[in-house]
Amino acid sequence: MAQWIDICSKGDLQPNSGVCALVEGQQIAIFYMPEDNAVFAINNYDPFGKVNVLSRGLIGDIKGEVMVSSPLYKQHFSLKTGQCLEDETVTVAAYGVRINGERVEINLNGAA
C-alpha cells in the first residue's frame, strides 16, 4: 500500500536540476522538470564514485530516456528506474514521488 511521506514544498525543488532529501535515513535525489511538470526520485548514492552526489548531476535525456549524469564520472542513470545506462548490472533504487498541491511527497515502496 502506498505510503506517501511529505518532504518539502514545490518551491524547494530546483527546476531542471536536483535536490537531496533525507527520508528515514536514506538519501534521496529528487529531480524536477517543470516543463513536463514531472518529478523523479532515485537514491543519491553514486555506486561508481561510492559517494552521495547524484542529486548534483545534470539531467536530461539519452535517446528519450530521462536521466541524470553523475557529476563525478558521468555515468547516466535512468530517472524512472535507477538503471545505469552504461552498465546493465548497476542500478540505484528508484522511488515513487509526486507533487501534491504545493507539496512534494515520496513513497519509499516504489510505485509512483
Place this chain on the structure above:
Amino acid sequence: MSKKKTLVVIGNGMVGQNFLATLMASDIKEGYEVVTFCEETIPAYDRVHLSEYFAGKSADDLSLVEQDFFEENNITIHMGDKASSIDRAAKTVTSDKGIVISYDTLILATGSSAFVPPIPGHDRDGCIPYRTIEDLDDMMAAAKTSKVGAVVGGGLLGLEAAKALQDLNLKTHVVQFAPRLMAAQLDDGGANLLKSKIEDLGVSVLTSKNTTKIVDGDTCKHKMVFADGGELETDMILYSAGIRPRDEIAAACGLKIADRGGIVVSDQCLTSDENIYAIGECASWNDQIFGLVAPGYAMARTVVAQLAGEESCFTGADMSTKLKLNGVDVASIGDPHASSEGALVYTYQNGVDGIYKRLVVSSDNKTLLGAVLVGDASGYPTLSQYYLNAIELPSNPDSLILPARSDESVGLGPDALPANAQICSCYDVSKGDICTSIEGGCTTLGGLKGDTKAATGCGGCAALLKSVLDCELEKAGVEVNTDICEHFAHTRQDLFNVVKVEEIKTFSELIHKHGKGKGCEICKQTVGSILASQWNEYILKDSHVGVQDTNDTFLANMQKDGTYSVVPRMTGGEVTPDGLIAIGQIGKKYGLYTKVTGGQRVDLFGARVDQLPLIWKELIDAGFESGHAYGKSLRTVKSCVGSTWCRFGVDDSVGLAIELENRYKGLRAPHKIKFAVSGCTRECAEAQSKDIGIIAVEGGWNLYVCGNGGMKPRHGDLFATNLDKETLIKYIDRVLTFYVQTADRMQRTSVWMENMEGGLDYLKSVVIDDKLNICEQLEEQMRNVVDAYQCEWKTTIEDESKLKRFRTFVNSDKHDENIVFVEERGQVRPANIEERELLLAEEA
C-alpha cells in the same frame, strides 16, 4: 549503321598508351576502329622507373597496360612491327612487315631515342643507349664481363642509369658535358650538393667533359678521350645524354619539322596535316620538346578532346620534378634559374645535414616562380601547389624552406587548396576529383590510386594525395561527429553563432528552436559556457542553473568524496600577509586541507556543500573574490617577481600579470585558460607553456600563444614581439575572443591552434592584419565581457534564494554522514573506503 572511322596510333610508349586509355574512357570510342603499331616486342611500360628493372622488378611489373586491354577494347595492335612510312595522299600507313592500314585520323606517338653523340667509336661493343627494356637486357649482358661502367649524361635519366650500373656492381662514372648535374633542373648550389652526395655513394662525377672519341682501353675495354686531354678507362658505356625526337617517319612524308628536331604541332597538337596529330616527345610545341610524361599525357588529353569535338588546347606544361636519385631527394619546380625578370632568390644551405633549398619568387615577393630542393624534398608538395595555383606566398616566403622552428609554421594545408588545384600532374587529377572519389567511398590510398590514377605516374604527388585523403577523411569523420550530442545537430561553433545572431539567452530557448529532447550533460555544459562567453550573465540565474557543469553549479571543485575545494583569486600570485592569515584562519576554522597550487594560489579542500557559502562569506569579507578555479575560464596569470625586486628583471611582470588577470577574470571559454608573465627571458614564470605567455624584453613585451603543459605539452608560438602594453592587450583580446568563438568544446588553445587551417600565420593574419575584418567586433565582445564581470560568489551570498541550493538536504539540517576524514601529515584527507566503513561502524 554508320561506318566507323579508322584511327591509327603509331607508337605504343607511355604517351601512346595513355592516349589509347584516355580514348577508351571517353564516349567517342564507339566511333573508331583503332589500330596501333608497337615497334618494341612488349606493349607500353613505365620508362620513368626503368632502373627498378635492376632492383628486381620484372617487365610485367613495369607494364602500363592492363591485362586484356587491347582485346577488351577491340584495339588491333601490331606488336614488334614498326610503322615505316605514311602516304598522306592515300591516307595509309605501311609497316616494316608490309601491313598497310588506311586511316581517317593518324596519331604520331613515336617518342624519342637516346641521343648518342656522333663521335668516333660511339658504336663500339658494349656502348649502349639507355632507353628501352631491350637496352637494359643488353646492359645486363655487357655488365657480366665488365668491372667499370660510365654513363654519358648527368641529367635525370643519366643518374638513373648510374644507379643501374651500381646495382650491377660496377665501378661507376658519370660523364657530364655541362658544368653541373641536372643542368636544366638545378642551379649551381643544388647541383654541387647533389654531386657531392652522389660521390659519397661511390659514383665518380666528371663535369664539363666533352668526349671526343672512344678507343681501345689500356686497363679496360674502352678509353674515353676528352677535349680537355683527360681520359677515362671503362668496360661499358651507357648513353643518356638527352633525347632526340623520333621524327623520321614524319619528315619522310613531308610534315613540318622544327629546326631543332620534332614534329611541329599547334596548340591542338595538330601537325601540318589536318588529319595527323603528334603527341609526346616526338612533338615540338612552341619550339619545345617535352621530355617528361606529364606534358605528353596532357597532349593526349588534348587530342581526345579534339576528337570529341570539344575545344581544347595544349598550353605548355609544368616541368617540375621530384625524384629520389640513389636515395638522394631532388626536386625542381618551375624556373629554378631565376631567369624571369626581376626574380628574387632565397637560399638555405645546411652543410651539416646536406640540404640545399632555393626559392625563386616574383619581384613583389608574392608569387613562387621556381624552386630547387636537394637533400630534403619534403617541401615539394606544398611548394608545387604554391607554384601551380599561384597561391599568394606568406609574408616571409623563406619560412617555406627554413627548418620549422617552434615560432614558425610552414606548409599549406590541403584544405587551403581550391577544388580545381591539380594534385597529380601526370594524370591531371584535381583535388575535386579526389574528393569526389573519397565521397564515393574510396577511403584508402591504394583505392584512390586505382580510382583516380593519381600518384600512379611519377609518384611525386603521393604525399600530397595522402594528406588530401587524410584531411578529407578527417573532415568527413569530424562531420559525422561534429554534432555535439544527440540533442543538437550542430558544432559548438555553429551554436555559438546561433546564440550570437539570434540573441538567444537561455538553454531552453536554444533547444526549443534548434535542438530536440531535453539535453544532456554535454550540450548543457557547452551551451552554458557559450551563453556565459557571449552574455556573461550570472551563471546561477534560474534559467542557467540547470545547465552548469558539476563544478560551476556550486561554484567550487567537486572532489572524489563529494566535498568541494575552494580557491580564492590571488591575481598574479600576489597576496598580502593579512590575506594569507585570513585564509589560514578560515582553513583552520572549517577544518580544510590547504595546498599551494601550480597557479600560484592556495586551494582549500574538504568543504561540504553547505559550508561553501559560509566559507565564501568570510573570504569575501577578508577582501578575496572567486578564483574561477571551477570554471572553464581564465584560471591564473602566473608571474615571476619581475623588475620590482629581481636583479635581472627587465619589466614589471607582476604588475602586468595582475592587470591581465583582472581584465580577463570570469571570461568563460571552451576550456580553461592559463596565462603567465615573465619579467625577462630567463622565463621563470614558464610563460611559453601557457595559453597566453608574455615575456618582457628590452623593446617591450613578446607575446606567445597556444602553449600548454599538461598531458601533451606544447611550446607557445611566438606571436608578436616588442609590443607596448596597449597593443599587447589588443592582441590578447582578439586571440581569446576568436578562440572562444571558434574552438570546439573542451578544446584547449594548443589543440585549437594545431587544428587551425593555416596555423600560426593564419591566426596572425586574423589578429594582426585583420584579414577577416572582425577585429573591432572581437574587441567589442571582449569589452562586453570585461564590463559584465561580477564575482559570482559575492552575488550568490547576497541572494537568500540562491543559498537554499547549498543545503545538503531540503528537509533536514543534518550532514552527509558518508563524508569522513582522517588525518595525514597534520591535515585532513578523505577516508578511503575501508577507513570509512571502520569509522562509521565505530560511531554506530
